[in-house]
Amino acid sequence: MTSDTQTKTAANRRRITSSVMTTLTATCAFFAVTVLVLIIGYIALRGLGAINLQFLTDTPKPVGEGGGIGNAILGSLILLLLSSVIGLPFGIAVGIYLAEFGAGRFAGLIRFVTDTLTGVPSIVVGVFVYTILVLPMRQFSALAGGIALALVMIPIIARTTEEMIRLVPTSLREGALALGAPQWRVTTGVVLPAAASGIATGAMLAVARVSGETAPLLFTAFGSRFFNVYLDQPIASLTVQIYNYAISPYDEWHAMAWAATLVLMTLILAINILVRFFTRKKI
Amino acid sequence: MATPTSTTASVKSATETMQERTRAFENDRESRVAAKVSVRELDFFYGRAQALHKISLDVGSQIVMAFIGPSGCGKSTFLRTLNRMNDTIPGTRVEGSVQIDGQDIYAPGTDVVELRRRVGMVFQKSNPFPKSIFDNVAYGLRINKLTSSKTELSDRVEEALTNAALWPEVKDRLKASALSLSGGQQQRLCIARALAVRPEVILMDEPASALDPIATQKIEELIVELKRQYTIVIVTHNMQQAARVSDETAFFWLGKLVEVNSTEQMFTNPNEKLTEDYITGRFG
Amino acid sequence: MRNLQPNAPTPAAAQGASARSWNWRRTLAPTGNTGDTVFRSILFACAFILLLIVIIMIGAMAVNSLPSLRAFGFGFLTSQEWNPIAGKFGALPFIYGTILSSLLALFISVPLSLGIAIFLVEQAPRALARPVGFLVELLAAIPSVVYGLWGIFVLAPALRETVEPSLARWFGWLPFFQGNITGIGLFTGGIILAIMITPIITAVVRDVLAAVPVSQREAAFALGATKWETTRVVLTNGAAGIAGAIILGLGRAIGETMAVTMVIGNRAQISASLFEPSYTIASVLANEFTEATGELYLSALIELGLILFLVTFTVNGVARLLVWSVAHRAGGSSVGRAG
Numbered sequence: 015m016t017s018d019t020q021t022k023t024a025a026n027r028r029r030i031t032s033s034v035m036t037t038l039t040a041t042c043a044f045f046a047v048t049v050l051v052l053i054i055g056y057i058a059l060r061g062l063g064a065i066n067l068q069f070l071t072d073t074p075k076p077v078g079e080g081g082g083i084g085n086a087i088l089g090s091l092i093l094l095l096l097s098s099v100i101g102l103p104f105g106i107a108v109g110i111y112l113a114e115f116g117a118g119r120f121a122g123l124i125r126f127v128t129d130t131l132t133g134v135p136s137i138v139v140g141v142f143v144y145t146i147l148v149l150p151m152r153q154f155s156a157l158a159g160g161i162a163l164a165l166v167m168i169p170i171i172a173r174t175t176e177e178m179i180r181l182v183p184t185s186l187r188e189g190a191l192a193l194g195a196p197q198w199r200v201t202t203g204v205v206l207p208a209a210a211s212g213i214a215t216g217a218m219l220a221v222a223r224v225s226g227e228t229a230p231l232l233f234t235a236f237g238s239r240f241f242n243v244y245l246d247q248p249i250a251s252l253t254v255q256i257y258n259y260a261i262s263p264y265d266e267w268h269a270m271a272w273a274a275t276l277v278l279m280t281l282i283l284a285i286n287i288l289v290r291f292f293t294r295k296k297i
Numbered sequence: 298m299a300t301p302t303s304t305t306a307s308v309k310s311a312t313e314t315m316q317e318r319t320r321a322f323e324n325d326r327e328s329r330v331a332a333k334v335s336v337r338e339l340d341f342f343y344g345r346a347q348a349l350h351k352i353s354l355d356v357g358s359q360i361v362m363a364f365i366g367p368s369g370c371g372k373s374t375f376l377r378t379l380n381r382m383n384d385t386i387p388g389t390r391v392e393g394s395v396q397i398d399g400q401d402i403y404a405p406g407t408d409v410v411e412l413r414r415r416v417g418m419v420f421q422k423s424n425p426f427p428k429s430i431f432d433n434v435a436y437g438l439r440i441n442k443l444t445s446s447k448t449e450l451s452d453r454v455e456e457a458l459t460n461a462a463l464w465p466e467v468k469d470r471l472k473a474s475a476l477s478l479s480g481g482q483q484q485r486l487c488i489a490r491a492l493a494v495r496p497e498v499i500l501m502d503e504p505a506s507a508l509d510p511i512a513t514q515k516i517e518e519l520i521v522e523l524k525r526q527y528t529i530v531i532v533t534h535n536m537q538q539a540a541r542v543s544d545e546t547a548f549f550w551l552g553k554l555v556e557v558n559s560t561e562q563m564f565t566n567p568n569e570k571l572t573e574d575y576i577t578g579r580f581g
Numbered sequence: 582m583r584n585l586q587p588n589a590p591t592p593a594a595a596q597g598a599s600a601r602s603w604n605w606r607r608t609l610a611p612t613g614n615t616g617d618t619v620f621r622s623i624l625f626a627c628a629f630i631l632l633l634i635v636i637i638m639i640g641a642m643a644v645n646s647l648p649s650l651r652a653f654g655f656g657f658l659t660s661q662e663w664n665p666i667a668g669k670f671g672a673l674p675f676i677y678g679t680i681l682s683s684l685l686a687l688f689i690s691v692p693l694s695l696g697i698a699i700f701l702v703e704q705a706p707r708a709l710a711r712p713v714g715f716l717v718e719l720l721a722a723i724p725s726v727v728y729g730l731w732g733i734f735v736l737a738p739a740l741r742e743t744v745e746p747s748l749a750r751w752f753g754w755l756p757f758f759q760g761n762i763t764g765i766g767l768f769t770g771g772i773i774l775a776i777m778i779t780p781i782i783t784a785v786v787r788d789v790l791a792a793v794p795v796s797q798r799e800a801a802f803a804l805g806a807t808k809w810e811t812t813r814v815v816l817t818n819g820a821a822g823i824a825g826a827i828i829l830g831l832g833r834a835i836g837e838t839m840a841v842t843m844v845i846g847n848r849a850q851i852s853a854s855l856f857e858p859s860y861t862i863a864s865v866l867a868n869e870f871t872e873a874t875g876e877l878y879l880s881a882l883i884e885l886g887l888i889l890f891l892v893t894f895t896v897n898g899v900a901r902l903l904v905w906s907v908a909h910r911a912g913g914s915s916v917g918r919a920g
Contacts, residue, residue, distance in 0.1 A: 135836025194414025226724025
């Protein structure tokens with residue numbers, strides 16, 4: 015009888031432990047979601063009030079004279095375009111190489127290097143581009159900024175591309191090969207189209223990630239108070255502008271930092287939610 | 298210490314042996330030239346594991362040859378050596394020779410792409426591309442640039458679909474996705490796709506194993522029909538199927554070729570005890 | 582969505598790939614086709630250039646660190662003095678700040694991330710796990726500079742008013758919680774970092790837990806284990822991968838720049854108090870790089886960059902090995918062979 019009661023008490027305790035742990039883990043999740051809501055909510059709250067057409071189109075002005083982030087928006091778009099033009103084809107090519115010729119020792123080395131590159135802090139990428147581009151050119155430039163962002167982007171794209179290509183069933187590949195298709199046509203005509211949506215998703219997320227990068231731009235693209243479209247000149251970007259406004263001592267500029275952040279976050283969240291929507295529909 | 302007589306005798310016998318060997322070799326060469334596909338002493342390795350042992354086999358023109366044997370006996374592996382599909386698997390190695398029309402397909406400098414156009418393949422699981430029905434059949438024609446005009450292209454597609462006995466079912470929806478077809482239709486589409494490039498040999502790797510009896514019957518009728526134009530090699534685990542569609546049958550066991558014979562002979566009076574045991578269901 | 586965590590190896594994905602295409606480490610043999618040779622060469626060239634870039638990266642930073650290496654040698658790592666005007670450069674305060682802020686971040690983030698991951702994989706109903714998982718992933722999509730902005734204007738004041746005074750009152754006898762309460766310092770930096778690495782650790786732990794075979798859970802349930810007891814079995818199974826996830830988070834925390842720079846106070850000092858301002862390697866690079874006058878100053882900063890590179894390189898390498906060991910063990914059995 016006693017042992018039976020003991021077992022029952024133990025079972026009760028075990029059940030209680032289990033429910034307590036469920037509650038605890040749920041609290042963790044709830045906490046993380048709360049932080050997200052707090053951050054996004056605060057951005058919306060502080061940002062919405064300061065946004066107007068003039069803010070979105072004007073260049074920065076001295077304190078007390080208003081001004082805007084028009085040149086920073088243009089600069090960010092140019093930097094994103096530049097880094098995508100360099101980073102996307104290059105990253106996809108490396109990804110195809112890893113997926114299609116990825117068995118040898120050299121490919122193993124490349125895979126290792128790619129993974130290493132994803133782990134390199136983006137500020138280090140900035141330091142690197144500074145030493146090889148900015149120092150010799152004696153000039154901060156949009157080009158240096160674009161290349162720094164491309165270097166952040168390439169390993170992400172390469173690994174996503176590799177993963178997506180690997181998901182394409184072998185039978186499709188063999189089907190095409192058996193018809194006398196050369197390998198390059200199999201890869202470009204059958205495998206890549208089958209993996210295209212996945213690669214596009216990865217590319218969009220990489221662009222989103224890079225659009226929030228600040229550290230690699232600090233000493234490459236640097237920043238600018240003017241509208242600039244020349245690649246050999248310093249160029250403004252949303253993130254660096256946010257940073258400069260945020261660490262300034264002026265309330266007016268703080269408000270602008272929040273407003274600029276709202277613009278940036280809208281872009282990034284839009285991409286993420288869009289990607290989520292598309293991938294869910296596909297699966 | 299040999300006496301002159303014995304020397305003469307031994308010289309004579311040696312000459313005879315030589316002549317016999319030459320004759321045998323000549324015969325062999327003749328048979329190899331006559332055969333569409335001719336395999337000699339083929340060994341195949343997955344890494345260190347040997348999957349095929351000294352396979353020698355001839356497949357004549359415009360016949361259907363069936364490969365039978367218990368699963369894992371190497372029949373699919375062997376089939377895939379005939380169009381070098383195993384090249385895509387790392388760590389595999391081939392020794393011996395495979396000739397198609399007298400040309401060694403493993404000779405250095407062989408254009409594997411051209412080889413695979415000449416030797417078509419249909420897989421166990423149908424694998425249509427995620428494209429339209431028309432584009433699936435046209436794929437091989439387009440990449441190999443086998444047609445010079447749009448009309449010719451659509452003619453060839455129609456011809457291939459007709460030969461694969463699929464035309465009546467799909468002629469009104471060529472633009473529809475190939476994935477909208479039923480399993481049996483998809484497999485026939487894959488056959489049409491293989492036929493479109495007009496291969497000389499068609500390899501079929503258990504083409505009906507995933508299909509229902511009615512679809513299977515259609516595929517079998519199709520194989521018998523296709524024999525008139527093509528050399529067909531089919532792997533099957535279904536002995537009745539082998540008996541129904543093939544002219545000759547090869548029995549594989551543990552990576553070795555046990556017996557090749559006319560199908561009739563094979564299923565009524567096989568030469569080997571092992572074959573008989575397998576066919577009568579005593580093992581496997 | 583795993584791409585939100587770009588430096589996170591994903592065991593579930595690797596496993597899925599090996600299950601679906603059995604020869605995923607495929608090398609296509611030469612076919613004797615000209616187009617193929619050209620195609621292959623182009624791809625090879627791209628891969629090779631990437632390798633070159635990394636080699637040049639290490640080389641360029643090493644060459645540019647030479648003046649500093651010559652001037653200070655190993656003393657660079659142990660000297661406390663960072664005085665650009667006097668030309669004295671010692672990295673110890675930055676190393677200290679980097680290590681302490683990262684450890685503080687792990688201390689907070691590890692239990693939190695494990696909790697979230699366990700909730701999402703083992704406990705939550707599917708209908709809840711999906712959206713909550715997505716929201717947690719979104720935390721990783723917020724840029725560092727935005728965390729910094731939020732840290733300066735929301736988190737730091739909040740900590741200054743509430744958490745830090747309480748800590749000082751109850752735990753003030755510990756050296757960690759003494760000194761001026763300003764809201765700007767190591768403590769805030771550590772918390773910001775914790776928030777930033779939580780989605781990263783969570784994502785990898787989720788993948789690791791998901792890679793544990795269902796049969797393990799069924800076995801535990803069949804023996805009468807409760808949900809939590811079953812979870813513990815699963816956790817034991819994924820221990821190596823979880824360790825990898827944590828180290829991966831550490832690597833990320835070490836290299837994180839903007840948010841930390843904005844809230845940590847940027848003072849090159851070594852103080853036991855978490856409330857005091859501090860400085861990290863990444864922060865000093867962000868702040869002083871463009872202002873570095875003189876070869877030695879710049880060289881010392883580049884040497885810091887090189888150290889940061891080598892440390893994150895090692896940390897990430899270890900993490901990847903751990904995570905892969907789990908992924909491969911789980912995925913190995915599904916690798917079969919056709920024919």
